[in-house]
Amino acid sequence: MSASPLFEVRDLRVAFGRNGTYAEAVRGISLHVDPGEVLGIVGESGSGKSVGMLAALGLQPEGARVTGSVRFDGRELVGLPRRELRKLRGSRIAMIFQDPLSSLNPVMTVGEQIIEAVRLHNPDMSRHAAADRARDLLALVAIPQPDRRLAQYPHEFSGGMRQRVMIAMAVANDPDLLIADEPTTALDVTVQAQIMEVLAELQARLKLGLILITHDLGVLAGHADRVAVVYAGQVVEQAGVDDLFARPGHPYTRGLIASIPDMTVQNDRLFSIDGTPPALGQLPAGCAFHPRCIAAGEICRREAPSMREEGGHAAACHFAFAPSETIA
Amino acid sequence: MTRYILRRLIAMPFLVLGIVTLAFLLTSVTKGDPLTAIVSDRQMNNPEVVAAAKARWGLDRSLPERYVIYVGNLLSGDMGTSFITRRPVAQDVLYRLPATMELVVAAMIVGATIGISLGVLAAYFRNTAIDHGARLFALFGSSIPVFWLGLALLYVFSVQWGILPGPGRLDARATAPPMVTGFMTIDTLFAGDFRLFLDALWHLLLPAFVLGWAVAGTISRLVRANMVEVLSREFILTARAKGAGEFRVVIRHALRNTLVPTLTVIGYSFAYLLTGAVLTETIFSWPGMGSYAVEAARGLDFPAIIGVTIVGGIVFLFTNLLTDVAYVVANPRVRLG
Structure with a gap:
């Protein structure tokens, strides 16, 4: 772990207001990514993992209140003027999203969209040079026949090819950090692995810091260096990926691991965590997870747990790393 | 694209014929008597003048006859003569x-x-x-x-x-x-x-x-x-x-x-x-x-x-x-x- 992380989020909070009352969707997330490191962020839909990362780049929905600190390469992003943020977005920090069909502009050719990404941050580059760059980028993400493909519209691409275009667009300006928000969720299972492969290869080749947001812990197993588990707007566990799988400290993480289908074991029913995550602004008292927790005790109903750390492995559970944790 | 436009252009004359028919029929079912526009009030009682006007403007023919004549004339760009301006309608309209x-x-x-x-x-x-x-x-x-x-x-x-x-x-x-x-x-x-x-x-x-x-x-x-x-x-x-x-x-x-x-x-x-x-x-x-x-x-x-x-x-x-x-x-x- 180096002294200064590439990207560091501290106590990030995002609140949505209606009629003067605010409800926090992100309740103080802290995490960091080192240069060239892959951080996985895992959590259910609505846990605040996407909103948090969008807000870190100033892309929160209208009317959201963002507080806390987001530092990129030593620079504070929260409260940075829009112009300055814009210069970073797409150049040093890039993002790709879940559904590549709705994430691409349907009435612009793929070429136009990639060239735009290039030229937004290189205004002096000629259209011709930008087109050359676009061609190289398509080759980089292994899209054959780049010349023909550039002149086509998104609807003429398959789902996997579209996501490759999104990736090409994201790495157009050699970013330091790529935030991939559920990059494979909307794709066919067979294509998911291919896209992960493209991402992993680019990450290694371009030495990208990569934040991989997903609800599928299984995706992270082979690809992340570290994992942050998010529940109800907070990071509940953070650890190196092997450590996390070997020794999950939070019952929620244990639940997530248990619900990964295991091909080697003959099992009729897949494990699932009972209940649903709390709705926005309707948090239970004490630990936010206790109503769904099979190991919850008296203290969990009264007191929200703080992070306990043990050798770079942190978990927000009253019973984390306790010797009696064999309950689950 | 070109084929589509061509197809639409080919359909055009038929649509125009529909418009012509409709316009013609609608006009003929109105209550107004076009004779009042042609013949002055005083001359209305003069059967000879009325008959002459009818013959001059083709109003003595039956509706189908008038329709066929109108469409025939239309093919050569003739839309008839205006009762009021006494000039060809096509010329008036184009102007x-x-x-x-x-x-x-x-x-x-x-x-x-x-x-x-x-x-x-x-x-x-x-x-x-x-x-x-x-x-x-x-x-x-x-x-x-x-x-x-x-x-x-x-x-x-x-x-x-x-x-x-x-x-x-x-x-x-x-x-x-x-x-x-x-x-x-x-x-x-x-x-x-x-x-x-x-x-x-x-x-x-x-x-x-x-x-x-x-x-x-x-x-x-x-x-x-x-x-x-x-x-x-x-x-x-x-x-x-x-x-x-x-x-x-x-x-x-x-x-x-x-x-x-x-x-x-x-x-x-x-x-x-x-x-x-x-x-x-x-x-x-x-x-x-x-x-x-x-x-x-x-x-x-x-x-x-x-x-x-x-x-x-x-x-x-x-x-x-x-x-x-x-x-x-x-x-x-x-x-x-």
């Missing part, structure tokens, strides 16, 4: 059509420009004073009748304040340039008279605005609704994540996506504009098809009424075709074969 087209096109430009701008602003600044103002503007435009608006604006801007010219296409003292296209703004340029061009443009401003306001209102509401929807789509987030500025996000990414439905409405508003032109032309003494149609209707000038209807119908057919072609050009997801 007046450009004036109407100039007015309608100008109104369309005014309406589309104002409508799209207001719609974009209202969507981007939704639920602010700008949005409410745009809504009010649209409401006025579509609820105030053209004839009232025309008279009111003419009174305020021309009579009271004197900052805009009165009715007509040119200053009353000016001599019109030789007719080339019939578009005053173009013909004055052909004649090389720039001051006359400005005068023509100046005279066009108020009637075009009066006629275009309602269209601006409709378009602004449609653009606003579409923009609000498009601005919430994910590719807008992608554009922002790429580092695009707000202006680029709104104009290049969002507006381009709302253009498809907007084009359709602009195209179809043509019919409204043609109808609205009738009243606007009457108020602004605009020598176009509209004022011609009003005179024809007043005087039961059947050949003129049918002629105007047919020409209006053909113009409408062509703008529809143009709209559909524009629709395809703007929307890459539609492929016509």
Whole structure:
């Protein structure tokens, strides 16, 4: 772990207001990514993992209140003027999203969209040079026949090819950090692995810091260096990926691991965590997870747990790393 | 694409025949007796005069006979002779059509420009004073009748304040340039008279605005609704994540996506504009098809009424075709074969 992380989020909070009352969707997330490191962020839909990362780049929905600190390469992003943020977005920090069909502009050719990404941050580059760059980028993400493909519209691409275009667009300006928000969720299972492969290869080749947001812990197993588990707007566990799988400290993480289908074991029913995550602004008292927790005790109903750390492995559970944790 | 246009063009004569038939039949079922337009009241009692007039205008023939003769003549470009002007209807209409087209096109430009701008602003600044103002503007435009608006604006801007010219296409003292296209703004340029061009443009401003306001209102509401929807789509987030500025996000990414439905409405508003032109032309003494149609209707000038209807119908057919072609050009997801 180096002294200064590439990207560091501290106590990030995002609140949505209606009629003067605010409800926090992100309740103080802290995490960091080192240069060239892959951080996985895992959590259910609505846990605040996407909103948090969008807000870190100033892309929160209208009317959201963002507080806390987001530092990129030593620079504070929260409260940075829009112009300055814009210069970073797409150049040093890039993002790709879940559904590549709705994430691409349907009435612009793929070429136009990639060239735009290039030229937004290189205004002096000629259209011709930008087109050359676009061609190289398509080759980089292994899209054959780049010349023909550039002149086509998104609807003429398959789902996997579209996501490759999104990736090409994201790495157009050699970013330091790529935030991939559920990059494979909307794709066919067979294509998911291919896209992960493209991402992993680019990450290694371009030495990208990569934040991989997903609800599928299984995706992270082979690809992340570290994992942050998010529940109800907070990071509940953070650890190196092997450590996390070997020794999950939070019952929620244990639940997530248990619900990964295991091909080697003959099992009729897949494990699932009972209940649903709390709705926005309707948090239970004490630990936010206790109503769904099979190991919850008296203290969990009264007191929200703080992070306990043990050798770079942190978990927000009253019973984390306790010797009696064999309950689950 | 070419095949599609060809197919539409081939269908065109049949549609025109439909319009002709309808216009002809509708005119013949009206209660008005065209004879009153031809023969003076005093001569009405003179059977010889009446019989002669009937024979002269073919009114003694049966309806099917008249229809066949009319369609036959139409094939050679003959739309009959006007009862009132005593000139060939085709000639009258061709002479007046450009004036109407100039007015309608100008109104369309005014309406589309104002409508799209207001719609974009209202969507981007939704639920602010700008949005409410745009809504009010649209409401006025579509609820105030053209004839009232025309008279009111003419009174305020021309009579009271004197900052805009009165009715007509040119200053009353000016001599019109030789007719080339019939578009005053173009013909004055052909004649090389720039001051006359400005005068023509100046005279066009108020009637075009009066006629275009309602269209601006409709378009602004449609653009606003579409923009609000498009601005919430994910590719807008992608554009922002790429580092695009707000202006680029709104104009290049969002507006381009709302253009498809907007084009359709602009195209179809043509019919409204043609109808609205009738009243606007009457108020602004605009020598176009509209004022011609009003005179024809007043005087039961059947050949003129049918002629105007047919020409209006053909113009409408062509703008529809143009709209559909524009629709395809703007929307890459539609492929016509």
